[in-house]
Amino acid sequence: MAKVPGKYVWLPQIGLLGLGLCFPVLGCAQDDFSAGPLYDRFPLALDSGHRTEAIGPFFFQQKRETEKSWGVPPLFSRMTDPVTDFVAYDLLYPLLTYEDYGTAHRWQFCQVLSFAGGEDQSGVARERFTLFPIYFQQRSADTNENYTALVPIYGHLKGRLFRDEIFFVLFPIYSETRKRDVVIDNYLYPFFDRRRGDGLRGWQFWPITGQEHKEVTTRTNGFGDIEISGGHDNFFFLWPLYLKHDAGIGTENPEKIRASIPFYLVSRSPKRDLTTVLWPLFNWIDDREQQYREWEGPWPLVVVTRGAGKTTTRVLPLFGRSHNGTLESDFYLWPIYKYNSVRTETLDRERTRILFFLFQNTTEKNLETGKAGRRVDLLPLFTWQRNLDGNRRLQILAPLEPVLPGNVRIERNWSPLWSLWRAENNPGTGAASQSLLWNLYRYDKTPDTKKCSLLFGLFQYQSNAESKAWRLLYIPVVKTHPPAGHPAK
Numbered sequence: 001m002a003k004v005p006g007k008y009v010w011l012p013q014i015g016l017l018g019l020g021l022c023f024p025v026l027g028c029a030q031d032d033f034s035a036g037p038l039y040d041r042f043p044l045a046l047d048s049g050h051r052t053e054a055i056g057p058f059f060f061q062q063k064r065e066t067e068k069s070w071g072v073p074p075l076f077s078r079m080t081d082p083v084t085d086f087v088a089y090d091l092l093y094p095l096l097t098y099e100d101y102g103t104a105h106r107w108q109f110c111q112v113l114s115f116a117g118g119e120d121q122s123g124v125a126r127e128r129f130t131l132f133p134i135y136f137q138q139r140s141a142d143t144n145e146n147y148t149a150l151v152p153i154y155g156h157l158k159g160r161l162f163r164d165e166i167f168f169v170l171f172p173i174y175s176e177t178r179k180r181d182v183v184i185d186n187y188l189y190p191f192f193d194r195r196r197g198d199g200l201r202g203w204q205f206w207p208i209t210g211q212e213h214k215e216v217t218t219r220t221n222g223f224g225d226i227e228i229s230g231g232h233d234n235f236f237f238l239w240p241l242y243l244k245h246d247a248g249i250g251t252e253n254p255e256k257i258r259a260s261i262p263f264y265l266v267s268r269s270p271k272r273d274l275t276t277v278l279w280p281l282f283n284w285i286d287d288r289e290q291q292y293r294e295w296e297g298p299w300p301l302v303v304v305t306r307g308a309g310k311t312t313t314r315v316l317p318l319f320g321r322s323h324n325g326t327l328e329s330d331f332y333l334w335p336i337y338k339y340n341s342v343r344t345e346t347l348d349r350e351r352t353r354i355l356f357f358l359f360q361n362t363t364e365k366n367l368e369t370g371k372a373g374r375r376v377d378l379l380p381l382f383t384w385q386r387n388l389d390g391n392r393r394l395q396i397l398a399p400l401e402p403v404l405p406g407n408v409r410i411e412r413n414w415s416p417l418w419s420l421w422r423a424e425n426n427p428g429t430g431a432a433s434q435s436l437l438w439n440l441y442r443y444d445k446t447p448d449t450k451k452c453s454l455l456f457g458l459f460q461y462q463s464n465a466e467s468k469a470w471r472l473l474y475i476p477v478v479k480t481h482p483p484a485g486h487p488a489k
Contacts, residue, residue, distance in 0.1 A: 034453035034460055035474075036439025042451075043444065045424040045433040046391045056438040057416035073416045077409075093413040136160060199231070207239040216250030230254070357402050364388070377402035389428060396421035 034040050037056040044051055049064040061070040071077030071090075079088045087100040089107075098107035103125075104118030117127035126140035136149040136157055149155020152171040160166065168175035172189035182197035195202045199217045204210025212234040219229045231249035236242060240261035248254040248269070255269035265276035271289040276282065282297035292307025305312035305322070314320035317334040330339040338353040348365040360377040366388060375385040380399035386392045395401065397418040400410050422435045430447040444451045451462040460471040469479040 033457070034439070034442065034451075035457035036435075036442050036453055037437065038456055040439040040442055040453065040457075042433065042442065043431070043446070045426050045431040045444070046393065053416075053439060057419070060416060069412065071412060074413050077412050079412065088409075090409055090413050093409050097409070198229075202234070204236075207236075209235075209237045210239075211235045360402055375405070377405075379403070390426075391428070392423075392425045394421070394423040395419050 036053070039052075039054045041050060041052045043049070044062075044064060047064045049062065049067075051060060051062040051064075053060050057073055059070075059072055062068070066083040067079065067081045069077060069079035075092060077090045077093070080086065085102050087098075089098040090096070094111075096107070096109045099105065102118070104116075106114065106116035108114035112132050114130045114132075115128065116130075117125065119125045124140060124142050124145070126138055126142075126145060129135070129137045134151050136147070136151075136155065138145060138147050138158065140146055145158060147156045147158050149157050149166075149168075152168070154169055155167070157166040158164065163177045163179050165178040166175065167177075172186070175186045175189055177184050177186070180197075182195060182200060184193050184195040186193045191206050193204050193206075195212060197214070199215030200212070202210070202212025204212075212232070214231045214233075216231040217229045218226050221227050228250055230247065230251040233244070233246040233249070235244040240259070243257070243259040243261070245257040245259075246254070247257070253269050253271050255267060255272075257265070257267045259265035259276075259279070262279045263277075265274070265279050267274040271287070273284075273286040275284045280299055283294070283299055285292075285294040285296075287294070287307075287309065290307075291309035292305050292311075294303065294305040294310075294312070296303045300314075301316045303312055303314040303320075310322065310324045312320070312322035314322065317331075319330075319332045320334070321330045322328070326342060326344055328339070328341045328343075331337060335356050336354060339351070341350045342348075346366065346368050348367055349363070351360065351362045353360050357377070358379050360375070362375045363372065364374070365372040369388075371388040371390075373386055373388045375383070377383045377398065379402045380397060382394065382396045383398040383401045383405075384392070384394045395415065397420050398415075399418060400414060401407075404410050416438075419435075420437060423433070425432045430445075432443075432445050434443040435441070439453070440455065442451075442453045449462070449464045451460075453460045457471075458473055460474075462469055467479060470477050
């Protein structure tokens with residue numbers, strides 16, 4: 001699917017023309033004209049650019065640095081950035097979305113119907129069509145990558161569903177899957193299978209019995225070095241009543257596992273021992289590599305861990321405390337109170353939550369630059385944040401933003417509908433803005449200018465270094481010039 005530059009550019013102009021016909025004063029659409037919430041145009045406080053809003057929350061047009069966007073929330077929005085060659089369309093997000101980034105593109109409907117395509121790193125173009133989970137198709141300039149699958153009748157897939165290749169006929173009667181060098185032939189999946197690979201062979205008649213053996217082999221890693229790929233021996237009888245698994249054969253950490261689920265599970269290796277009784281309730285772990293010992297019983301309610309690698313005390317839901325060299329996770333009367341932190345040489349981040357997402361307080365500090373940021377959310381009443389540059393933003397009514405922080409598509413398509421109050425402050429440039437009820441009241445300021453509008457622009461005030469002026473019913477009533485040497489305020 002190719003891009004259609006400018007395909008919808010005329011829509012915002014039609015919208016503004018309609019406003020001009022309904023509201024005569026709007027015909028000139030001057031930068032200093034305000035009639036919020038019918039129409040308002042203002043500079044962005046936190047970025048370089050400007051924004052136009054009209055008909056309350058139901059139309060916007062914005063230019064932010066190199067990015068341009070416009071929309072009719074929540075029905076439709078479009079965003080483009082020619083510098084990054086990015087285009088995005090949303091129709092009742094997340095119902096239908098479209099993205100075009102460089103040579104790649106994708107659109108989806110309810111994550112069920114989707115088209116995607118583009119070029120890979122070698123420059124080979126491919127196109128995908130999916131009607132999940134019924135139909136899968138790919139067409140490529142390299143015909144060896146083509147595939148078609150109609151589930152459950154017949155199909156061949158490549159690089160889908162966590163497998164390198166899948167072939168099936170009247171699934172589950174027959175299927176063949178490949179992941180790296182391991183090939184598994186399934187008959188009446190999941191009951192019968194036969195598997196083969198590099199030094200590997202095995203079979204199973206599930207859940208009666210099955211076995212698999214892999215020889216010790218070698219492989220080349222990403223750095224071009226030869227390394228050992230450990231072997232293994234697996235066997236089960238009346239799964240899961242008897243399981244035998246020997247892994248890491250030929251390596252420095254061979255592991256032996258014996259289990260009869262749910263009665264017991266035992267794992268032994270040079271680096272780690274695990275003993276489980278009445279799986280998964282009662283567990284004992286001695287992790288010599290991570291340097292800790294852990295007692296769990298009954299899991300996940302009670303966990304006690306001690307050692308240099310980790311310390312944990314947990315009695316769910318009453319309390320829990322866990323930490324190691326960089327991470328800490330605590331709770332009291334879960335989910336009433338939850339605390340997490342990350343501390344590294346360059347980052348100090350803390351997050352406190354009450355009742356999942358009802359209240360959140362997140363702080364972050366860059367230890368190299370000393371810059372600090374903070375975000376506070378109270379669902380659904382407000383979200384407030386200060387980024388690492390010191391820019392501050394407050395939004396009153398935020399039913400989705402605390403749950404999906406940083407989701408630009410939520411902010412573009414849905415936030416305008418319920419943002420009853422917005423306030424932004426940029427200490428770096430001295431710019432600030434305030435908006436109540438979709439610009440029924442609006443205030444913008446820079447170090448040199450101030451502008452205030454109220455009640456559809458019936459009352460307006462603005463000032464700059466040369467003058468200050470008042471308007472009543474859109475008619476200039478007072479305009480003054482300060483004495484020489486005294487700037488307007």
